[in-house]
Amino acid sequence: MTAPGAIVEVVVRGRAVDVAFEVADGETVALLGPNGAGKSTTLAAIGGLLRPDTGRVVLDGEVLTSAGPPGPGRWVAPHARRTALLAQDALLFPHLSVVENVAFGPRSAGLARRAARAAAEHWLAEVGAGDLAGLRPAQLSGGQAQRVAIARALAAEPRLLLLDEPMAALDVAVAPALRTLLRRVLAERTAVIVTHHVLDALLLADRVVVLDGGRVVEQGATSEVLSRPRSAFAARFAGLNLVAGVAGADGVRREDGLVVHGTPGAPAPGDGAAAVAVFRPSAVAVHREPPGGSPRNALPVVVTELEPLGELVRVRAGDLAADVTVAAVAELGLAPGVEVTFVVKATEVDVYARQDREAGRAETIGFGP
Amino acid sequence: MSHTRHVGVPRWLLAPALLAGAFVVLPVVAMTTRIAWGDVPALVTSEAARSALVLSLRTSAASTALCLLLGIPLATVLARSETRWLGVLRSLVLLPLVVPPVVGGIALLSAFGRQGLLGEHLEALGLRIAFSSVAVVLAQTFVSLPFLVVSLEGALRTAGERYDVVAASLGARPTTVLRRVTLPLVLPGLASGAVLAFARSLGEFGATITFAGSLEGTTRTLPLLIYHLRVTDGDAAVAMSLVLVAVAVLVIGLVRPRGTP
Numbered sequence: 001m002t003a004p005g006a007i008v009e010v011v012v013r014g015r016a017v018d019v020a021f022e023v024a025d026g027e028t029v030a031l032l033g034p035n036g037a038g039k040s041t042t043l044a045a046i047g048g049l050l051r052p053d054t055g056r057v058v059l060d061g062e063v064l065t066s067a068g069p070p071g072p073g074r075w076v077a078p079h080a081r082r083t084a085l086l087a088q089d090a091l092l093f094p095h096l097s098v099v100e101n102v103a104f105g106p107r108s109a110g111l112a113r114r115a116a117r118a119a120a121e122h123w124l125a126e127v128g129a130g131d132l133a134g135l136r137p138a139q140l141s142g143g144q145a146q147r148v149a150i151a152r153a154l155a156a157e158p159r160l161l162l163l164d165e166p167m168a169a170l171d172v173a174v175a176p177a178l179r180t181l182l183r184r185v186l187a188e189r190t191a192v193i194v195t196h197h198v199l200d201a202l203l204l205a206d207r208v209v210v211l212d213g214g215r216v217v218e219q220g221a222t223s224e225v226l227s228r229p230r231s232a233f234a235a236r237f238a239g240l241n242l243v244a245g246v247a248g249a250d251g252v253r254r255e256d257g258l259v260v261h262g263t264p265g266a267p268a269p270g271d272g273a274a275a276v277a278v279f280r281p282s283a284v285a286v287h288r289e290p291p292g293g294s295p296r297n298a299l300p301v302v303v304t305e306l307e308p309l310g311e312l313v314r315v316r317a318g319d320l321a322a323d324v325t326v327a328a329v330a331e332l333g334l335a336p337g338v339e340v341t342f343v344v345k346a347t348e349v350d351v352y353a354r355q356d357r358e359a360g361r362a363e364t365i366g367f368g369p
Numbered sequence: 370m371s372h373t374r375h376v377g378v379p380r381w382l383l384a385p386a387l388l389a390g391a392f393v394v395l396p397v398v399a400m401t402t403r404i405a406w407g408d409v410p411a412l413v414t415s416e417a418a419r420s421a422l423v424l425s426l427r428t429s430a431a432s433t434a435l436c437l438l439l440g441i442p443l444a445t446v447l448a449r450s451e452t453r454w455l456g457v458l459r460s461l462v463l464l465p466l467v468v469p470p471v472v473g474g475i476a477l478l479s480a481f482g483r484q485g486l487l488g489e490h491l492e493a494l495g496l497r498i499a500f501s502s503v504a505v506v507l508a509q510t511f512v513s514l515p516f517l518v519v520s521l522e523g524a525l526r527t528a529g530e531r532y533d534v535v536a537a538s539l540g541a542r543p544t545t546v547l548r549r550v551t552l553p554l555v556l557p558g559l560a561s562g563a564v565l566a567f568a569r570s571l572g573e574f575g576a577t578i579t580f581a582g583s584l585e586g587t588t589r590t591l592p593l594l595i596y597h598l599r600v601t602d603g604d605a606a607v608a609m610s611l612v613l614v615a616v617a618v619l620v621i622g623l624v625r626p627r628g629t630p
Binding site for chain 1 (some may be wrong): 479537538541543549553554585
């Protein structure tokens, strides 16, 4: 197999991780999932910092990791993989100047001092940090340091860029500029980014892979997954409400018997098939008393949390959420523990088939040579 | 140095703390009162004193170099390995720290002496180590190595592996990572370890006299000369002690990097 891009299959029994996905050449894949879902383990396995029990990592046709049957194992050391890592903290070498930090990769690749320095200056300019060349890492702000760290990772000319929540440690004020930079940088590159931020996924990733409990629960084009999530995590990540159950003639029936009526979309679920009903929190109205005799959906819930959301308040009730005005919160006397009814029109609810887990897996596993 | 007040220490600590300080300083001060200052220049510039001082400085420098040569690899392996024998291994390395130096000297004789385990074979090759300047260096290295290893291993563990991981992901081979990232980051710990090793070598007495003897010009270092003089010429012993204290203060005060304990 000589196709460019990456094939990742990682099984780590000790951490209950069993993950498989592919990254096409030039594509950026975002790994999403709750804490402990196996995102970091997957990233470490790709970078060669962790040996999976079984599985393989193939990059541009070269087998970097191969463990477990069939066939003999293979292991390429981290430094020989050309999978540069960009972490949450910039981790600039504190004893080297900014330009020396960026020249580190080229120097390690065997470039002469002068050539490495020229390469470093080129990459610093590329990320808009040319004026920082002479400084020490201790003199940089968090945003500047991460900018330099990006230049340093790019200067190593990686075949695959691994980003582990690269903006999580930054001020809200500097994150947008860095996100714009990463968007430009990642456009033509093959990359895997772990993120907790919906904007990162939207702006940086062509495709998202959602992990939960060590498994891939959902994957697909970013816009597709975020607008039509099929897993609870992806829905929460995208800020959408999701009710999972089985399809009936009139909507989705949850395990507890509650039926959510909606508009079937493609792929339309067959009767009795796994299906989800998805709707926006802003489409939800909150009532203290159940409204009688209307054709709308009424979901009895208990408020668990209130959080500010710009000029609105997001009322959370378990997995579901409603966005209401501050005035409405006061008027209804909303507080955690209060029993209310979430009401949403059937026309606001999309119903579609839930991605089958096994089918999802089968389509992602590249069948080896 | 900042002047912010941290959580205060209990006031009563001050008394025992002062006592401890006095306990260290007082004997040294007392020693200076015993010195016949008029004779000092002649005593410290005598041939015996001069050769002992030069020998001490040269052997201590050599043993510090040897400690760095052997200790850096050992500390790195200890700090980065995860074997469950690590505890045992570390205890073995620390052995010279807890064993009386004279016992260390006997152990070295058993290994490198004429009839020793290795010494026998070295003798056959025409190499005689015991009772030579080389023996002095070996004795000093034996007792000083743990100081360097403990200091450096602690620094390596504190520094962690995060920078090493990044360096490797940028394409640096393990040797490059060690040379350009790992060791530069622990330079203060390495320097303070080297200073400790040098100071310990400078003061080495028990293992040296047992393994190397006390031959003027060859193995009689400053501490051995002082011990020798104490029997024959008390005033000279005190004067030479002053020289040793001065050298020690110089080493610790000037070479010790700022900001490290």
